[in-house]
Amino acid sequence: MAIPCPPFIGSEKLSIESGAMSPSSPSPLILTQDELKKIAAYKAVEFVQSGMVLGLGTGSTAKHAVDRIADLLHQGKLKNIVGIPTSTKTHKQAVSLGIPLSDLNSHPVVDLAIDGADEVDSNLNLVKGRGGSLLREKMIESACKKFIVIVDESKLVAHVGASGAMPVEVVPFCWKFTQDRLQNLFDYAGCVAKLRTDNGGEKIFVTDNGNYIVDLFFKKDIGDLKVASDAILRLAGVVEHGMFLDMATTVIVAEVEGSLLNCGSEFYQERRFRGFRITSYVNCDLQLFSI
Ligand SMILES: O=C(CO)[C@H](O)[C@H](O)COP(=O)(O)O
Structure with missing residues (x-):
């Protein structure tokens, strides 16, 4: 009370x-x-x-x-x-x-x-x-x-991605290719995909697992999160994404x-x-x- x-x-x-x-x-x-x-x-x-x-x-x-x-x-x-x-x-x-x-x-x-x-x-x-x-x-x-x-x-x-980046861990091999595919996937939401860097942009950020991170910035709500999750995980080169659903x-x-x-x-x-x-x-x- x-x-x-x-x-x-x-x-x-x-x-x-x-x-x-x-x-x-x-x-x-x-x-x-x-x-x-x-x-x-x-x-x-x-x-x-x-x-x-x-x-x-x-x-x-x-x-x-x-x-x-x-x-x-x-x-x-x-x-x-x-x-x-x-x-x-x-x-x-x-x-x-x-x-x-x-x-x-x-x-x-x-x-x-x-x-x-x-x-x-x-x-x-x-x-x-x-x-x-x-x-x-x-x-x-x-x-x-x-x-x-x-x-x-x-x-x-209010919705996932509203306050900033939704990170995706990707293998370093041809990361740019994977980054482009991720951005295209969310074209409908005005997505901008950026490789994460360290030290004021000097170095690529490397995860504990030796991978890179592509941060996805959305201008709009991406809609059904399960659909978005499945689509990301289907891309070869993606290791995991930062949406923790249910x-x-x-x-x-x-x-x-x-x-x-x-x-x-x-x-x-x-x-x-x-x-x-x-x-x-x-x-x-x-x-x-x-x-
Ligand atoms: O997911 C995380 C790290 O990968 C953190 O839990 C998230 O970034 C929140 O961090 P903080 O408590 O410093 O605001």
């Missing part, structure tokens, strides 16, 4: 670690985008249980979740966790934090994966891979029983605007937001605001 409260504006920063901001605190708050990401990540980690095989996501939001899992392991609150990293970057982070790791060969069934996303549409379809790790993410997240997506509200879109089981959205929900306990809410049906988990210890 929501407690009416005035909108929060001001400059005081959230302290998630200490839980210092009590619900009754008179101090106004401002949440940075990174704080929102951290809130979503910490909330997702509450679903982790000892003994689980965990898919460890990639990106600035997922990084918070990996940090949190390591904290709980070191505090003895989680035991016997096995992590399966979705990128070499996350692998390095997990190793540095002492999280025991494995892979899909040894653990083909993953209990829970927690990862960020670049876009979430109203059917909880995702765009992922702007960080470059879409192939391993898709392999691991396809193998999990539960896939929790953690985002701040900026990731909610994969997310939960999306946790950390938001700035809205009313303060009742405090001291956890709330599970299903609601509509800009046409989205979203499941939020709200815990006032973390000062998470929701509409």
Whole structure:
């Protein structure tokens, strides 16, 4: 049940670690985008249980979740966790934090994966891979029983491709040929296909799997996502694309605007937001605001 409260504006920063901001605190708050990401990540980690095989996501939001899992392991609150990293970057982070790791060969069934996303549409379809790790993410997240997506509200879109690139991983061999075919495929949506580069355009971006990424930019909605997915995957030279369709089981959205929900306990809410049906988990210890 929501407690009416005035909108929060001001400059005081959230302290998630200490839980210092009590619900009754008179101090106004401002949440940075990174704080929102951290809130979503910490909330997702509450679903982790000892003994689980965990898919460890990639990106600035997922990084918070990996940090949190390591904290709980070191505090003895989680035991016997096995992590399966979705990128070499996350692998390095997990190793540095002492999280025991494995892979899909040894653990083909993953209990829970927690990862960020670049876009979430109203059917909880995702765009992922702007960080470059879409192939391993898709392999691991396809193998999990539960896939929790953690985002701040900026990731909610009206349709896939609305906020930027939809990445496609391609083999380096004749990448230009594949890029042209991808662009032609979505001619009807005003598609522009661009090879991803690094270092201000100096170097071609190479994925963890030794492949390239072609980013597709659409001027219009591409329509039926399943049809689009099948068409992309039929092109020889394509390895995988960044549309994650019907994969997310939960999306946790950390938001700035809205009313303060009742405090001291956890709330599970299903609601509509800009046409989205979203499941939020709200815990006032973390000062998470929701509409
Ligand atoms: O798909 C990804 C990496 O390939 C990331 O999950 C996605 O790019 C979101 O990143 P961030 O949490 O930094 O916004």
